[in-house]
Amino acid sequence: xxxxxxxxxxxxxxxxxxxxxxxxxxxxxxxxxxxxxxxxxxxxxxxxxxxxxxxxxxxxxxxxxxxxxxxxxxxxxxxxxxxxxxxxxxxxxxxxxxxxxxxxxxxxxxxxxxxxxxxxxxxxxxxxxxxxxxxxxxxxxxxxxxxxxxxxxxxxxxxxxxxxxxxxxxxxxxxxxxxxxxxxxxxxxxxxxxxxxxxxxxxxxxxxxxxxxxxxxxxxxxxxxxxxxxxxxxxxxxxxxxxxxxxxxxxxxxxxxxxxxxxxxxxxxxxxxxxxxxxxxxxxxxxxxxxxxxxxxxxxxxxxxxxxxxxxxxxxxxxxxxxxxxxxxxxxxxxxxxxxxxxxxxxxxxxxxxxxxxxxxxxxxxxxxxxxxxxxxxxxxxxxxxxxxxxxxxxxxxxxxxxxxx
Numbered sequence: 198x199x200x201x202x203x204x205x206x207x208x209x210x211x212x213x214x215x216x217x218x219x220x221x222x223x224x225x226x227x228x229x230x231x232x233x234x235x236x237x238x239x240x241x242x243x244x245x246x247x248x249x250x251x252x253x254x255x256x257x258x259x260x261x262x263x264x265x266x267x268x269x270x271x272x273x274x275x276x277x278x279x280x281x282x283x284x285x286x287x288x289x290x291x292x293x294x295x296x297x298x299x300x301x302x303x304x305x306x307x308x309x310x311x312x313x314x315x316x317x318x319x320x321x322x323x324x325x326x327x328x329x330x331x332x333x334x335x336x337x338x339x340x341x342x343x344x345x346x347x348x349x350x351x352x353x354x355x356x357x358x359x360x361x362x363x364x365x366x367x368x369x370x371x372x373x374x375x376x377x378x379x380x381x382x383x384x385x386x387x388x389x390x391x392x393x394x395x396x397x398x399x400x401x402x403x404x405x406x407x408x409x410x411x412x413x414x415x416x417x418x419x420x421x422x423x424x425x426x427x428x429x430x431x432x433x434x435x436x437x438x439x440x441x442x443x444x445x446x447x448x449x450x451x452x453x454x455x456x457x458x459x460x461x462x463x464x465x466x467x468x469x470x471x472x473x474x475x476x477x478x479x480x481x482x483x484x485x486x487x488x489x490x491x492x493x494x495x496x497x498x499x500x501x502x503x504x505x506x507x508x509x510x511x512x513x514x515x516x517x518x519x520x521x522x523x524x525x526x527x528x529x530x531x532x533x534x535x536x537x538x539x540x541x542x543x544x545x546x547x548x549x550x551x552x553x554x555x556x557x558x559x560x561x562x563x564x565x566x567x568x569x570x571x572x573x574x575x576x577x578x579x580x581x582x583x584x585x586x587x588x589x590x591x592x593x594x595x596x597x598x599x600x601x602x603x
Contacts, residue, residue: 208267208322208329211314215326216267218310219260225310226257229303254282255296256303259337263307266333267326279337280344287348296345300337304330364432367443370482382429385445387477389454392488393461394439394470394496395419412437415465422464426457439492441485446475451506458504468502470495472510490517497599498592499548516596526597529590532577542570543582547592 208215219225230253262275286296308330315323363382398415401408416437423431423442432443449457454473462469472491476484487507494517495505507514516523533540542560546567549555557564571582578594580587 208326210311210319210322210326211316213314214268215311215322216264218313219264219267219307222257222260222264225307226253226260229256229260229306232302232306255279255299255341258282259300259303260307262337263304263333266329276336276340279340283341283344284348287345293342293345296341297338300341301334304334360432361434364434364441364443367432367478367481368434368441368485370479382432384478385430385447387446387475388481388484389444389446389449390474390476390481390484390488391442391444391454392439392472392485392492393435393442394492395435395437395465396467396469397438398465398467415467418464418466419461419469422460423457426460441488443481455504458502462502470500470502470505472505472507474507487514490514494596494599498595499544501549513593513596516593517600519600523597523600526590526594527600529578529580529594530598533574536573536577539570539574539577542567543574543591544595546571546582547588547595551588 210217258275258279262279265275283296286293311326312323359382363384367384367388395415398411400406400411401415403411416435420433420435423433427444427448430445430448434440435442444454444457458469458471461471470492472488472495474484474488474491491505491507491510491514494510494513498513516526530540530543533543542556545559546553546556549559553564553567557567560567574591575581575583575587578591580590580594582588582591
């Protein structure tokens, strides 16, 4: 913020410069810091070195700036000093609300000192002084906020780059011990390797909106929720349509992982589908390939969003491997080629975990119609979807069929 100080008069109170009570900057800053520790709750929770260093620095700088402005002197170098300090606080994690609390509390104390000897004769000077105080607060708050946020963004960007580098190394099977030390991120003993699919948000199809902006906002919400739930422990490579997340195995139990996917779906405002394979750091490349192959299979089955584990779908996964068994199973649904509504009903019914009501709702038909179509499927294929053995063959046939033409 640029302010022309050459137009400011030197203000007086009771015949003395208004800045007189603030001249002993060193002693007054110590007094103010003691007051902050006693009365400003965030300051009281800071480490001793932060109070003696950071808080004292900002107090002294603000006092010097106030004295200069009240005396009509230049201030640019003091504002720059304030910005440099704010950048350091951002990097060291000093809360910005603590900084602003200290600034305003200090201004209140300083103003009380300045007006303590004022009389009615000083009315005009006090009005001018009040205007100047507002300018000071505006200048200081803006300078601190801009520098703090700019530095915080740089810190976040550095961490994001470090996470990206380490995650890429783990997924690529490269040595990570040296890289982890350089990035400042510890490598866990084992990970939940999670492949994630994020569908398009409904607004991405709205011609009146920029679909890229909508997609990026969806991704930022997912990343923010992941950071909220996992802190800095999760490593991820995500795009607007999904990606890979590496979560230390000790972070969540099975229920916690299911909840995480639910929370990510809520944040994305679409149903997120994820598949999981456990792995040591050395096993991550193969585990990631396996997790994404499993995710592809789950999507081909049009399964409902949620978390799917390898041990739950190991048999179906094996059916995706090339060979005569896959070809035979894929051919079992050939009788449905002339009845696409029956094939779609079977896909939806299995994808909906055999929930007749949900299948009927998705297909916009009555549940009795669902029952009729399932019966016809049994008649045409020879496998009754109402029987466990028939359902197994039909589900396996759907998996195999989806790979037959790829």
